[in-house]
Amino acid sequence: MLTRVAAGGLLLSSLWIAGCSDDTPAAPSAPYDEAQARQVVNHYGELALAAYSDALAEAQQLQVAIEALLAAPSNDTLSAAREAWRAARVPYMQTEVFRFGNRVVDEWEGQVNAWPLDEGLIDYVDDSYQAVMGNPGARANIIASESLTIGEEARDLSNLDGELLASLNELGGSEVNVATGYHAIEFLLWGQDLNGTDAGAGERPATDFATDASATGGHNERRRDYLRAVTDLLIQDLEFMVAQWQPDAENYRAELEADAVKNGLRKMLFGMGSLSLGELAGERMKVALAAHSPEDEHDCFSDNTHFSHFYNGKGIRNVYLGEYRRVNGETLSGPSLSDLVAANDAAVDSQLKQELAASEAALQGLVDNAANGLHFDQLIAPGNAAGAAVINGAIEALVVQTGGIEKAALVLDIQALNPDTADHQF
């Protein structure tokens, strides 16, 4: 096996050779034991299976709570349903690290967790509502409408089932037309957050689901049907994804495990880095902070964003360490990327572990602020320098960590990280 110094030296020397000679350097052998690396990829499948299974189980609990809400709408049953939604996000957000790189997840994800959304597509909205320019569905209000005409196409909306709602996603080509998934359910349970960057989340009354004289909101039977259908669909979608990660089946996991082991490692690293930099640090934090835009907050109706971000970060760490703490408290652990990297370059491994711990601590800062009554949408308020510092600290920790992921990839001789473009190469 190569030592750390030798591996670094080989890499460096290949760069110099390319720089001053036309000779092609001999391809070095893989800097890891093939069988061990295969176990790492297999264990990655185990982690995905456990996390998606937990997400499914929690979504089923959410469905129970929603049925109780619909059976007897009250502040208590609405609170319980909201609590179940928050709990369902804990495992789901830890699965997002599997999204980038694994096409089966990325293509499926839009129906499950698309955001931000023009919520006027789904239900009534306040006059202050700001939709995306040129979105023909921005005020479609599916709940209040038995039919919908966009362009030349007329749609029958009389029967609100999962299939119909799924077909309304990206209506008119606009990606903010999101009719299904966690955020559609979130909007139905909380309603719009009309507090801007001040304290407070959405305040939809439980009576929006009532059918007696107390009913508010209008079209309550359809709102009830919508909530039921969209929750059902979420469960079906999660069942599909759990099946994709079962062992010894004809599914995505079988393809992943049959592929070259280097491609598996590449997908693991690409998922970690893409979520860390472009998605979590960029789309989910920097855009909202720099523009002071609560519309660009991830869980903007419920103000649960701090936990969503925290568990996104946890997911990145899970993949590197080969660990996942299940909802029931058990910890799954096994062969990890960390083991492979450490065997070649203990310093790079230890550095990345420190960076992962530092980003977790920085994201914990968001959670702590929320516990003290300062939620993400208040931290991004204009003039809140202390709030901006908390978020910038988390962004910076994720940027640094992404550099560490790149270094770990180099230790494993992975130069092209994007599996889509890498397909052309290897």
Added chain:
Amino acid sequence: MRVMVMALLTVLLSACSNPRQEVTVQLANQLLLPAHEQWHGSNGALRVSAEGFCADELDQAAVEQAFYRTLQSWSYLQPLMLGPLAEGNRSWQVQFWPDKRNLVAHQVEALLDSHSPLTREALEGASVVVQGLTAFEYVLFDKAVDLAGQRPRYCPLLIGIARHQQALSAEVLALWEGPEGMASRLGDFPNDRYASADEALGSILRTQITAVDVLKKKLGVPMGRLNKGVVQPWQAEAWRSRHSIGNLQSSLSGARAVWERVRSLVGDAGLVTRIDAAYENTGQKLAGLPAPLVEMVQDKASLPRLQALYESLDNLETLQQVELARDLGIQIGFNANDGD
């Protein structure tokens, strides 16, 4: 083993004059730094034009010309935007794109409603959306803005943005110049940013390759490539000033200028020819577009030409991101678009 490798390295190092370091120094001094200076100069001219317009000494056309020039120098700079300007939220202060929710109109009007006249403190404390060229363009070109009739309302913002941009580019330039500046970090190794010329060159190339990826996005988003083919004209960059294609041309020129200096390092002569041809082909397709992008995407007959341009950019990206990176032994790391 270790001793052998180190000995081999020493031989290689002494046998090689290190053309990579030479190219990196050239890039820094002949391309990157001058492009930052040019951008700074255009911001100064933008400020003079805004002040002149608001003092009734210049007409609106003069401000528009100055704005186009600033857009051009900013677009040229993007593939060269290494170091200070790429850090913190500095580049976000220059331009806010994409702006799907029309935040620029909402935030500009809300800011001017609550601060009349607008003060410097209010602008500095506001979001990046109102501090940059996107807001400047909104005031100058949006049909909803009655600039001629409402100068007292909008002039403090135009002047404020131009001053903010000039101060920003002065700050960035100061971080490039001097013995501790970015330019010297690209000439003397190792330093606190780069362990070697290779690392620095890799970083320059990553910036340039990412910028070509962004060009695809700037074209593909209004074409509706992320929206089931439904065109999104109002998501084009600089749609209000109808300058989207000019921006793409300037950015392509900046990217090509990097390539021109890197070309000599590439071992595969066939690859050099193909990348040269890809730049030529993309540049010709861009130059041949007859109308502003915001109009072309809404005209079905124009879509095949845009599609051909997109494919040409895609080919250029693949050649650089995959083949060039492999030829030079450079890791293409993560970029901000990977989450899309």
